[in-house]
Amino acid sequence: MSEILVVPSSKKLDSRPDNANQTSSMSRHGNTAWTHSGQHTGLTDLPLTPDGERNAARLGERLKGLAFAKVLTSPLQRAARTCELAGFGEVAEIDRDLAEWNYGKYEGLTSSQILQQCPDWDLFRDGCPGGESPQQIGQRAYRVVQRIRSIAGDVLLFSSGHFIRVLTGCWLGVGPAGGRFFLLSPASLSALSYEHNLSRAAVRLWDDDRHVGA
Numbered sequence: 001m002s003e004i005l006v007v008p009s010s011k012k013l014d015s016r017p018d019n020a021n022q023t024s025s026m027s028r029h030g031n032t033a034w035t036h037s038g039q040h041t042g043l044t045d046l047p048l049t050p051d052g053e054r055n056a057a058r059l060g061e062r063l064k065g066l067a068f069a070k071v072l073t074s075p076l077q078r079a080a081r082t083c084e085l086a087g088f089g090e091v092a093e094i095d096r097d098l099a100e101w102n103y104g105k106y107e108g109l110t111s112s113q114i115l116q117q118c119p120d121w122d123l124f125r126d127g128c129p130g131g132e133s134p135q136q137i138g139q140r141a142y143r144v145v146q147r148i149r150s151i152a153g154d155v156l157l158f159s160s161g162h163f164i165r166v167l168t169g170c171w172l173g174v175g176p177a178g179g180r181f182f183l184l185s186p187a188s189l190s191a192l193s194y195e196h197n198l199s200r201a202a203v204r205l206w207d208d209d210r211h212v213g214a
Helices: 017-021 033-037 050-063 077-085 111-117 134-149 161-172 176-181
Strands: 024-028 070-073 155-159 189-194 201-208
Touching (some): 017 189, 024 161, 050 077, 050 189, 077 155, 134 155, 134 161, 134 176, 161 189, 161 201
Parallel strands (some): 024 155, 070 155
Antiparallel strands (some): 024 189
């Protein structure tokens, strides 16, 4: 399920010409118990389920043969374990900015439970009481964007669904709210890059989970 989306970025970009060929691959972690139940999993540090571990290993098969100048992972075990099972545990660096959205009082709740309390709630507009606002998670995402663009070569990230979606909005220059347009499956592979030059940030690949299978 790959597709190309090109959006000119309004953010000032790294001007090094070699970065125009850079691709930043991103993987959402494999399934956890709360992935299956639909509960918001922010900083609760859940392990992968058996099918989550299986799909993380299958992701490794999908990535086999690809070379990366830098591999970064969230400190949360569901992402770090996905990174390990995909074959990159020994070379990965922990980046705390890659942690999932802090859902605050909404941690552990399903969307339907939250909407019962606040019928007009929109994560990408309202954030979470006692947790992070879209602006706060956006600050983390922009730091990751700048770190990626300072690296000469391709990068691989392991993180969580909402953070990757926010990161994508920030990469494209439309901000954290742009993340609402990008759905993401567990253990999927996505990639950000550019079309032609650094002023044209683009999505090269999105939500590719064909390696997961049945």
